[in-house]
Amino acid sequence: MGRKMEWASREKHMGGIPRKMVFLAVGAFAKAVATLLNTTSVHKADTLLRLVRSRSTGIPLLTVSNHMSTLDDPLLWGFKGFPSVDAKLARWALAAEDICFKNSLFTYFFRLGKCIPIKRGGGIYQEHMNEALRCLNNGAWLHTFPEGKVYQEDAPIRRLKWGTASLIVRSHVTPIVLPMVHSGFQEVMPEKYFLNRRPLFPLCNKKIRIMIGEPLEFDIHKMMLSAISKSRDDPVFSSTETTSRRWPAISSQGLALDEAAQRCLYSTISEQIQTAMEKLRGLGKSFLK
Template sequence: MVYDIKWIIPKLRNPTKFWKFASSITFAAVGIFSKFILEWLNKTKIYNKHIITRALDCRPRNVPLITISNHHSCFDDPGIWATLDLRHLINRRVIRWSLAAHDICFTNVWHSYFFMLGKCVPVLRGEGVYQESMNFCIEKLSSGEWVHVFPEGKVNMLKENTRLKWGVGRLILESPVTPLVIPIYHLGMDDVLPNEPPYMIKTHKKVTMNYGDPIDFSEMLKELRSAKANEIDARKAITDRIQEELLRLRSVTEKLHLQS
């Protein structure tokens, strides 16, 4: 039986004051817990944190933010954001929206409410780039908000160089204002929460978090529009560029991880 999630996006579009309060409590609780796990119980090194801090503090109000990262563990989100300053981590107005697999995070009403309060948006595997969750994220980008994407589309347990999903290409292509795009690569998160049973949080593990330089898509978008490229080719070109940057960042991060 497939759990019906059609009600979720409309509810996320119209939050009440109580919903916003409950969401703030959720972010504070999960954020502080995750920060304790990563920065107190494990050995986490963060590189180029100033990049994300500057993006959250200094980008113009109308400029949206998209972050992209590899996906090695179910702890990646919230684990990645545990490296943020606490003032960002617990601020529901600042923190990201995140695309999350509906068949993992939205399997029943209680799970759905929890992840909704954490600003997670259900994405349906196999439904393509024009599903409602993608439309919702474009709405948020139109408001200058922050959306995070795991473009591998799954937990990449074998750490293979797989082709990235084109959904992120659509987000960048159709955002009314060219977004600030920041790549992130991390290693060790699957040691903190392994992908094998019994799925217990581990301690004293080494985690490396590396924020890459922002990717400027303004020139590429200009060229694609001038050439009147069709949407499929445009999404592919954008996603290929992201893949190149993530691979480059992976190489750098692997060296840092070995040194730490």
């Protein structure tokens, strides 16, 4: 389908008018659901707003959050004070190919909405991950759900997929990584509402809480050196059973990483992000007491 209609995601497509119309409509919908039909509270909203509106030119922003419903995005951005109808400031997002890009109409709509198709189970070096990488290299804002699927249970953050970590490592400029955790969307859009199906429309009178953390800092060069050394000595990463030898070697910051070193590095970064998200989840639960 023409690389999943990548042309429709370009800012200058038809003068940018279709994109602006989509964000105006979807942003208004998100505002209505999050602020009028439900109650949304946000911890440290100013941190996110500052990074979206006024971070230094050329510095990419990568936000990560848990995934509790099919409406997390766009409802995450519907809280009071957030510029949810501004197409220029809006995030790029990784979206499940089998849900958001299953026909031409959906593909065009989600492309206008700055969504990038990702095939679940397709690996961290699948074709459209390079498109996500280009967004970061252009200094844009990208949002990911690194758990990789919807989990509606009130449970600890699941082991994160390594795709997000790979983007952090491969980006020309290390992005600002901002962890977020939310709750309540699983009640606004439950997976099994009636006859094991989602409701046709979002439910009302629910409480949504969004916890925004502090930016995470990664010294990628130092972490790469450590991963190269550790992967040689740790059989978990260096064994032939673990290493499929299908990943391309990558070079970054003057260093080359084989697959074993990449696995070690991506695992380390993912664990740090997961730990930060779990702390936010715990903080959110303490606020509810």
